[in-house]
Amino acid sequence: MSKSEYFPQKIYVEKKSFDFPLTKRILKNVGPVPREVIDDPQEVLDDIKATKDIIGEGKKYLLITRQKGEFVKPCPCTPGYLGCNYFILNIDLNCPLDCSYCILQHYLTNPLITVHVNLEDLWRQLDIFLHRKRLRTIRVGTGELGDSLALDHITGNSLHLVSYFRKKRNAIFELKTKTVNIKNILKIEPAPNVVIAWSLNSSRIAHDEEKGAPSVEERIDAARRVSETGFRIGFHFDPIIRHPDWEKGYEEVIKKLLETVDPARIAWISLGSLRFPASLKAIIEERFPKTKIIYDEFIKGKDGKLRYFKPLRLELYKKIVGFIRAWGGEEIPLYFCMESEDIWREAMGWVPKGEENLEAYLSFPLG
Amino acid sequence: MKKKNLSLKEISLEDERFRISYYFSLEKLILSIQKVGLLYPPLVALRDKHFILVSGWKRVLACIKLGMSSLPVFVTEEEEELKTFLAAFYENLATREFYLLEKAEILSRLKKFGEDEKKIVQRYLPLLDIPSTLSNLESYLAFSRFEPELKRIIHEKNMPFSSVKLLAGYNPQERKSLLPLLLPSGQNRMKEILEDLMEISRRNDIAPQKILSSKEVLDIMGHEKLSPLQKADKIRFFLKKKRYPALSSRKESFDYLLNKLRLPKTIVVKPSPFFEEENFSVNFSFGNSEELKTNLLKLQELTSKQEFSAIFKLK
Numbered sequence: 134m135s136k137s138e139y140f141p142q143k144i145y146v147e148k149k150s151f152d153f154p155l156t157k158r159i160l161k162n163v164g165p166v167p168r169e170v171i172d173d174p175q176e177v178l179d180d181i182k183a184t185k186d187i188i189g190e191g192k193k194y195l196l197i198t199r200q201k202g203e204f205v206k207p208c209p210c211t212p213g214y215l216g217c218n219y220f221i222l223n224i225d226l227n228c229p230l231d232c233s234y235c236i237l238q239h240y241l242t243n244p245l246i247t248v249h250v251n252l253e254d255l256w257r258q259l260d261i262f263l264h265r266k267r268l269r270t271i272r273v274g275t276g277e278l279g280d281s282l283a284l285d286h287i288t289g290n291s292l293h294l295v296s297y298f299r300k301k302r303n304a305i306f307e308l309k310t311k312t313v314n315i316k317n318i319l320k321i322e323p324a325p326n327v328v329i330a331w332s333l334n335s336s337r338i339a340h341d342e343e344k345g346a347p348s349v350e351e352r353i354d355a356a357r358r359v360s361e362t363g364f365r366i367g368f369h370f371d372p373i374i375r376h377p378d379w380e381k382g383y384e385e386v387i388k389k390l391l392e393t394v395d396p397a398r399i400a401w402i403s404l405g406s407l408r409f410p411a412s413l414k415a416i417i418e419e420r421f422p423k424t425k426i427i428y429d430e431f432i433k434g435k436d437g438k439l440r441y442f443k444p445l446r447l448e449l450y451k452k453i454v455g456f457i458r459a460w461g462g463e464e465i466p467l468y469f470c471m472e473s474e475d476i477w478r479e480a481m482g483w484v485p486k487g488e489e490n491l492e493a494y495l496s497f498p499l500g
Numbered sequence: 501m502k503k504k505n506l507s508l509k510e511i512s513l514e515d516e517r518f519r520i521s522y523y524f525s526l527e528k529l530i531l532s533i534q535k536v537g538l539l540y541p542p543l544v545a546l547r548d549k550h551f552i553l554v555s556g557w558k559r560v561l562a563c564i565k566l567g568m569s570s571l572p573v574f575v576t577e578e579e580e581e582l583k584t585f586l587a588a589f590y591e592n593l594a595t596r597e598f599y600l601l602e603k604a605e606i607l608s609r610l611k612k613f614g615e616d617e618k619k620i621v622q623r624y625l626p627l628l629d630i631p632s633t634l635s636n637l638e639s640y641l642a643f644s645r646f647e648p649e650l651k652r653i654i655h656e657k658n659m660p661f662s663s664v665k666l667l668a669g670y671n672p673q674e675r676k677s678l679l680p681l682l683l684p685s686g687q688n689r690m691k692e693i694l695e696d697l698m699e700i701s702r703r704n705d706i707a708p709q710k711i712l713s714s715k716e717v718l719d720i721m722g723h724e725k726l727s728p729l730q731k732a733d734k735i736r737f738f739l740k741k742k743r744y745p746a747l748s749s750r751k752e753s754f755d756y757l758l759n760k761l762r763l764p765k766t767i768v769v770k771p772s773p774f775f776e777e778e779n780f781s782v783n784f785s786f787g788n789s790e791e792l793k794t795n796l797l798k799l800q801e802l803t804s805k806q807e808f809s810a811i812f813k814l815k
Contacts, residue, residue: 183618185634419635428703430744432774442747443776475778 138286138314139229141195141246144168145177150197155250155288159197162287174198174245181244186420191244192229195287200224200249205262208277213435214471217403217495218488219272220262224249224290225279230311231344233421234372237278239413246279248288256297263301269489270496273298276309276330283312291317299324305400305496307367311346313355323363328400330367331356333390335382338374342424349386353393360398371405371470373449374426375441380452387456396462401495405470406449408440435473443476450480466495501577503541506551507570508563511544515552518545518585520592520605522648523655529562538563541572543591545584551575555588582613593627600643600661601651603628607637608644642668650675653682660687666694674708680721681736684729689736696739711739750775754814760807767795769811780811 140163148170150156160168171177174196184190204223210216226247227237249255263271275281275294285291291308295318298306308318309330318329331352334342339349347355360366368390376382407426409417414427431439440446454467468491469477477484485491542556553560554576563571578584589606592598598606606628610620617637625632630640643664646654654664667675678697682690701708711717720726720734741748754771763769768783782799786792802808 179622182633183621185638187633187635425703428699430746432744432747432776434774434776442744442750442774444750445746473777 139246139283140164140166140287142166142193144195144197145174145245146170147174147196147198148172150199150250153199153250153252155248155252155290156197158289159195159248159250159287162289163195174243177245178243188238188244188416188420189231191227192231192246194245195284196243196245196247197250198247199251200254204249204255204258205273211408211434211436211438211471214473215469215477215485215491216488217272217468217470218492219274221277222255222259222273222275222294223278224252224255224275225281225284225288227278228280229283230280230346232311232346233342233344233417233424234374234407234409234426236409236413238416238420239410241278246284248284252290252293259297259301263304267303270303270305270492272305272307272492272495274307274309274330276307280310280312281308282310282314282318285314285317289317292321295321295324295327298327302326309367309369311343311352313347313351315355315359318359318364319362323365325365328365328367329356329359330369330400332369332371333386334370334372334374335376335379335386337376337378337382338426342374342421342426350389353386353390356390357394360394365398365400366394367400368402369405369470370453371403372407373404373453374407375429375445375449376426379449383453384456384460387453387462388460391457391460391462396465399462399465401466401468402457402462403468403470404450404453405472406441406446408434408438408471410438414439436471446472447476447479450476454480468495501543502575503572504575505570506544506573508560508568510551511560511573512550512552513560515547515550517552517581518554518588518609519557520588520598520602520609521557522601522605523599523652524558526558526562526565529558530565533559533562533566538571541574543576543588544573545576545578554584555591582610582615585609585613598628599655600659600664601655603630604640604643607640611641639665639668647672647675649679653679657682657687657690659690663687663691663694666691666698669698670694670708674712677709677712680728681732683732684727685732685736689732693732693736693739696736696743700739700742711742747774750814754811757807757811757814761802761805763802764795764798767798771814775814 144160144163144166146156146160146168151170177194177196181187181190200223206221206223208216208219208221226243226249227241227245228235229246282291294306294308298304305326305328307328307330309332311332315329333349333352336349339346356366356368370383373383409427411433417424417427430442430445432442434440441449450469457465457467467481469481474484485494538559540556540559542559543554544551545554551573560571576584576587578587607620607624610624611617615624617634621632621634621637625636630636646667650667653659654667670678678694681693685693697708697711700706700711716738717735720731720738723731726734758769766784770781770783772779772781784795786795
């Protein structure tokens with residue numbers, strides 16, 4: 134897959150999803166891509182399963198279907214570690230980028246790039262959800278089961294989502310991406326409660342492990358352009374990965390980031406070290422035989438996932454927090470994704486008193 | 501299909517093109533034939549004027565053991581290899597479970613006899629209770645190419661798919677060098693050895709053979725007083741330390757401090773798994789209040805010792 138905009142080799146439209154406005158918009162935006170109306174996606178999945186690289190093969194095709202369950206779900210986080218009270222919107226599933234460490238390789242049973250088109254149901258469910266949570270400031274995002282902007286040139290969903298959330302002041306809405314697919318974002322008026330966020334890594338990890346993603350410099354530049362229109366921006370160093378010269382690698386990116394964008398425009402930076410279920414390891418070995426990232430010192434954490442042995446995690450976090458503070462990010466809210474209280478205490482110097490306390494800390498810049 | 505009586509000499513057992521089973525014991529079948537005779541005749545096919553066995557290896561070998569000179573057989577008129585093999589496959593499928601290596605042989609024969617790869621994945625893998633992916637097919641085909649000695653060990657040790665798949669990552673020479681470590685070890689330890697060795701090799705860009713030929717490994721293997729199991733265990737520890745240096749060093753420090761505390765055997769102090777949590781646990785058992793008091797006093801004494809405080813600094 135090239136680093137330019139993603140276009141599928143073929144689009145499969147589930148019969149009952151054909152008449153939705155988003156379906157028509159997608160079919161118009163993709164141009165001359167072959168399309169087929171199908172009764173059941175299982176037919177397509179059976180063919181894909183007979184290929185060597187099911188996950189890679191699935192990324193070539195776009196499935197248009199309806200979300201039959203809930204669009205809004207609490208972020209699953211992980212048992213035994215501190216969560217951040219985040220909610221996810223499952224509009225797109227799967228991602229055209231092909232990062233070696235991606236959890237979706239293990240998590241999703243359907244390898245096709247999937248777009249749910251019944252947006253009327255989404256708005257209705259969101260109205261109910263936000264009304265129920267009206268006494269809190271809720272953080273919601275679309276970037277957990279897919280990249281928030283990777284399909285935006287085809288779906289145009291960012292325009293609709295920003296317009297919707299602009300009016301919902303008890304929500305902070307985040308679009309999280311590794312792409313530079315910001316054409317739509319640059320067109321719309323910024324909303325104070327919408328954060329456009331990028332996942333960042335050291336240049337070496339981005340180059341070696343994030344196949345199809347733009348370089349770190351391109352991502353930071355896209356963030357600058359978006360922040361200059363008035364949007365607040367966020368960053369996620371997740372997964373942080375130990376590799377030769379990792380200190381230098383992460384410091385360079387942090388320096389570049391804080392020299393390029395105004396730290397005052399940064400809503401938050403999250404940190405999370407590489408972690409994965411044991412079953413993902415076999416998938417990574419098979420799909421990315423050259424990668425070495427899974428052969429570091431991983432232990433089974435309290436949630437059963439493999440994560441770096443604690444002293445190694447702590448070393449990573451202390452250094453990276455130090456780099457952010459040293460290069461001008463003293464005031465930026467930082468938080469850990471799926472970490473224990475003792476890691477918080479030792480690396481950040483404080484521990485949130487539960488998830489709602491963390492939610493309030495991250496909502497504070499909203500004023 | 502015709503039924504006829506064949507002399508055992510007429511069946512060419514050297515031709516194993518349809519054979520999928522190699523490891524079985526004959527005792528119970530021999531007893532059954534002695535008691536009630538051969539109820540289900542084997543299936544043979546005529547190829548180049550010779551009868552070759554399609555299905556029923558165990559039955560024929562039992563008959564030979566019993567000294568029988570002839571036996572009833574079904575002769576298939578099918579000339580196509582794939583169709584002939586499928587007859588044997590479906591006959592077995594209906595009556596028994598296949599072992600891992602039998603599944604490997606079945607899939608290798610299907611491919612050899614020209615069955616379409618996609619069809620093997622979609623139709624036959626589910627029949628063999630294997631998730632239908634091409635990658636699984638490739639793994640099983642690799643297993644079918646293993647050396648006979650290794651196949652015997654896999655069968656005898658009833659090695660699971662995950663361990664056998666690890667073996668497929670090694671070349672034949674490496675697999676040969678690994679046999680003395682695998683033979684005395686149980687399933688879990690075998691898997692640890694295979695996994696740690698491969699991961700050290702990949703992480704450090706060193707061939708597994710080079711690690712197996714290192715001085716440390718050769719010294720252990722050449723130690724006269726160690727049993728095969730002790731050698732395998734020592735090498736397993738050596739690999740574990742190389743694979744997880746920071747964790748191993750933390751464990752060693754903890755054990756060292758614990759040793760210096762000279763705890764009675766009845767009191768066990770443990771860190772959390774992999775030192776992931778801040779807490780430690782103490783376990784002891786007691787049969788009466790006197791024993792409880794003694795243990796508590798001993799624990800109280802411990803808290804004043806320097807080594808005890810040092811344990812907490814390990815966190």
